[in-house]
Amino acid sequence: MPTDSPAVPRARVHRDVVSYVRRSARMNDSQRRAWETHAGRYLVEVPTRETSTSIAEDAHVDWDAAFGRHAPRVVEIGPGRGEALASLAAAHPEVDIVAFEVFEPAVASLMGRLARDGLTNVRVVVGNGAEGLERLFAPASVAELWTFFPDPWHKARHHKRRLVGPAFAGLAASRLADGGRWRLATDWDDYALAMRDVLDAAPGLQNEHAGWAPRWDARPVTKYEQRGLDAGRRVHDLTYRRLPRAAATGADA
Numbered sequence: 001m002p003t004d005s006p007a008v009p010r011a012r013v014h015r016d017v018v019s020y021v022r023r024s025a026r027m028n029d030s031q032r033r034a035w036e037t038h039a040g041r042y043l044v045e046v047p048t049r050e051t052s053t054s055i056a057e058d059a060h061v062d063w064d065a066a067f068g069r070h071a072p073r074v075v076e077i078g079p080g081r082g083e084a085l086a087s088l089a090a091a092h093p094e095v096d097i098v099a100f101e102v103f104e105p106a107v108a109s110l111m112g113r114l115a116r117d118g119l120t121n122v123r124v125v126v127g128n129g130a131e132g133l134e135r136l137f138a139p140a141s142v143a144e145l146w147t148f149f150p151d152p153w154h155k156a157r158h159h160k161r162r163l164v165g166p167a168f169a170g171l172a173a174s175r176l177a178d179g180g181r182w183r184l185a186t187d188w189d190d191y192a193l194a195m196r197d198v199l200d201a202a203p204g205l206q207n208e209h210a211g212w213a214p215r216w217d218a219r220p221v222t223k224y225e226q227r228g229l230d231a232g233r234r235v236h237d238l239t240y241r242r243l244p245r246a247a248a249t250g251a252d253a
């Protein structure tokens with residue numbers, strides 16, 4: 001299992017602000033079995049930087065080779081155990097989905113689920129999806145980006161750790177193909193409002209619904225979402241479209 005490299009003393013590792021908690025990645029027996037059985041089929045290994053979740057700047061993946069075909073490409077960041085991912089992949093066999101998840105036990109469960117469902121159109125990278133989107137995808141190459149229930153980081157001093165902020169929105173706009181979609185959902189009102197403000201201000205993106213999006217029918221209610229609903233929280237969906245780039249300039253953002 002990849003872990004933080006023992007060759008680099010912890011104190012010397014530069015720790016970027018990231019949208020996740022670096023936590024112990026102990027797997028149970030069934031997760032270990034799922035990893036051993038299915039990693040060869042679903043996991044795409046990429047070179048990492050100082051920490052196992054940080055994707056190297058010069059990392060490269062030939063996605064057509066990884067999937068064995070050329071198809072519209074979707075990126076999901078933070079699928080957790082993949083409840084939504086597996087269901088959406090089954091509903092859309094015409095697209096290939098690259099999922100970035102940092103928590104290895106969740107990745108193991110996710111791969112077990114993909115295998116049980118016989119899915120062939122998903123590949124998984126253990127790593128920071130923000131870096132993965134930047135480093136492993138060319139500008140204008142992504143048909144859809146999914147960020148469902150990203151960690152809310154409630155405290156004001158932690159807001160800088162939220163995945164959806166101005167810098168990430170700019171990156172998303174640059175990687176989405178013309179007409180591509182970014183689908184988001186959250187069960188936290190303040191994060192939903194912040195997302196909407198950030199995306200409304202992001203050059204190249206346009207809200208498809210001039211407000212909250214209707215729930216995407218195909219997106220199942222995950223355990224995580226159900227916990228929010230049980231606690232009385234309201235779920236907000238958002239969908240933004242990548243506006244066409246000016247053909248004459250060939251601009252990528």
Ligand SMILES: C[S@@+](CC[C@H](N)C(=O)[O-])C[C@H]1O[C@@H](n2cnc3c(N)ncnc32)[C@H](O)[C@@H]1O
Nearest residue numbers: 019020078079080100101102128129149222224
């Ligand atoms: C709150 S959970 C939601 C899981 C899932 N989307 C759902 O709706 O059930 C957020 C997940 O995102 C992962 N995550 C957070 N930041 C990430 C990042 N930058 N790259 C990859 N995964 C990330 C976390 O490890 C966690 O599994």
